[in-house]
Amino acid sequence: MRTDERITRAMGELLRRQGYAATGINALARAAEAPTGSLYHHFRGGKREIAAVALRQTGAVHIQLLPLLLDPYEDLAEGIEAAFAQAGDDMRGTGWPNMCPVGSVTAEIADVEPELREVSAEVMRDWIDKGTAYFTARGLTPPAAAEFTHAVLAALEGAFVMARGLRTEAPFHAAGRTLAAHVRTLAREEGAGVREEDAAVRAEGAVAGS
Amino acid sequence: MRTDERITRAMGELLRRQGYAATGINALARAAEAPTGSLYHHFRGGKREIAAVALRQTGAVHIQLLPLLLDPYEDLAEGIEAAFAQAGDDMRGTGWPNMCPVGSVTAEIADVEPELREVSAEVMRDWIDKGTAYFTARGLTPPAAAEFTHAVLAALEGAFVMARGLRTEAPFHAAGRTLAAHVRTLAREEGAGVREEDAAVRAEGAVAGS
DNA sequence: GTCTATAAAGGGATAGAC
DNA sequence: GTCTATCCCTTTATAGAC
Structure with missing residues (x-):
């Protein structure tokens, strides 16, 4: 190397x-x-x-996990729940390190290292762009996809922190189940974020190429 | 002093x-x-x-905000959404500091300072206990309340981090709206986490005394 | 390009005068 | 209980030999 x-x-x-x-x-x-x-x-x-x-x-490495973890699930809600569960398992299996330093370092240096904060912001904006594109391809309307991406990322970063302190997967399971429930709600409510015509269409490689 | x-x-x-x-x-x-x-x-x-x-x-100071922010709202979902929105406003208004050091410090020292990690875990467990008691008093079944508390705390900590990096309230709004939607789902689905008899009962002072 | 030695500054902690 | 001076170690960064 x-x-x-x-x-x-x-x-x-x-x-x-x-x-x-x-x-x-x-x-x-x-x-x-x-x-x-x-x-x-x-x-x-x-x-x-x-x-x-x-x-x-x-940051670039970890956002690639999004399609990798969710593509195998035809039901998006099911995929979300499984992905969070796996993140929790991974943390336990590796002794509760943080899985991605972007969140924790951002929290630590945001007020003190302006250049590094701007780097974190760029990475996070990239996550949001890719996530929004992915969830749009999975059937959500663009605004719903953007909002859902924000919620997923916040829940994920927060679950890392909570699990790191508590040494329990519980935050991951709770966050995953809550987000999955929300996706199911979107799928049920017509016009509330799901485009009917392609709600069930898989999004193979929607993000992989970017 | x-x-x-x-x-x-x-x-x-x-x-x-x-x-x-x-x-x-x-x-x-x-x-x-x-x-x-x-x-x-x-x-x-x-x-x-x-x-x-x-x-x-x-940690003790901040968990007191839970009943203070939510008690005024008869509709729990509405309260959650408003509380997250206010947290975002507060951060913008104060120049994006972290609102509570427990999360960020935990992320920073969990692997290196075992005694401090245990302190963080105690604080977080206290949050979960108080949150579970509060949401139970607001009508959720104890298991649903515990899970919802985990989800709220994870989303909140994660929103802090994302907002600190991005300097946007968007993570708070997204997290708040998603969690509110989930509460509404619980309220609609019989037996899915809401006890019918007191779903509408206010929980004045449920946590304040502890 | 690789590596060593060192400069200049600041860290946590302590001893002991007051 | 308050405060000062200082010990010893580590920090970031650089200069310069190889």
């Missing part, structure tokens, strides 16, 4: 476990098996620039 | 803006207008103990 890849990957891993402030350049160099000077050779912006790249990387 | 109160309050404020690792003892002493030695006189456990007390304090 290239040196700069090792560095940004190690940063991503440390960010999700310790956050930004607690992750020192020396610890990062050790984790990436690269000397201190090498970090500044590849990233002249130092710690902040490395964190920015790591956030963009992990 | 007593010195130890000034210290824990200042810690709470710094925690929600910068997180745990970035909050230094010296900065804390400055913010609390107390000399360094005074901190260790009142809290022999140092930074960690001060943070623990601050987390418990802010």
Whole structure:
């Protein structure tokens, strides 16, 4: 693996476990098996620039899970519930780390590191765009899809935090079931967010290509 | 105000803006207008103990908002939607700080500070107990109330994070509307979480006393 | 490009005068 | 109980040999 890849990957891993402030350049160099000077050779912006790249990387990786997890389910509500359940299982199985550092790092640095906050905002806007496109392709009207995407992302980030503290999957199950119920409501109420003609149409690859 | 109160309050404020690792003892002493030695006189456990007390304090304060915000609404779904909307307005009005440090600090230190993680877990369990009691008093069956409480807390914590990054109230509105829709679903489906006999009964002071 | 050594600053914590 | 001075360690970042 290239040196700069090792560095940004190690940063991503440390960010999700310790956050930004607690992750020192020396610890990062050790984790990436690269000397201190090498970090500044590849990233002249130092710690902040490395964190920015790591956030963009992990953000892009994690949004890909959306179609991967939901495509197999013909019933969107069922898929949502299953996806949240699996996220909870994954956390328990890996010892309750955070699954994606974007949320926790954003909470930590939003008021103190304006450049990194803007990076987080870009990543989140990308999530929202891709999510809205996906749920629109799954039959929701664009406004309903946008709102649902916001709700899914908020519930997911919050479930990470709650589960990380409580060490229970309960937040994931509760969030998944609530969101699934909402999707079923949308499907039942005509004109309340579902386009009749393609409500049952699968959205194979709707987001994968973007 | 007593010195130890000034210290824990200042810690709470710094925690929600910068997180745990970035909050230094010296900065804390400055913010609390107390000399360094005074901190260790009142809290022999140092930074960690001060943070623990601050987390418990802010956690206890914030759960009191639940009945305060929801009691005025006879329709629970309407109340949920309004409460989330107000949380979003508050964040915008105050410049997008975190409203409660428990979530963000938990995300930051869960893997690194076991004692503080346990404190966060205690605070969160207290939230869940009080929330379950409240929503039960508002007409949900105990299991539905527990699940709904988990979903509300996860959505709230996640909305904080998303709004902090995006600087938009959209996550609050989306989360509030989704949860409100779910409550309405529960109210419509007989036996699906609402006890018929007291579904409309107000829960004045159900949590206030505990 | 890789790596070492070090500078300059700040961290948490403590001892002890007052 | 209040406050100061200081210890020791780690931090980010750089300079310069290889």
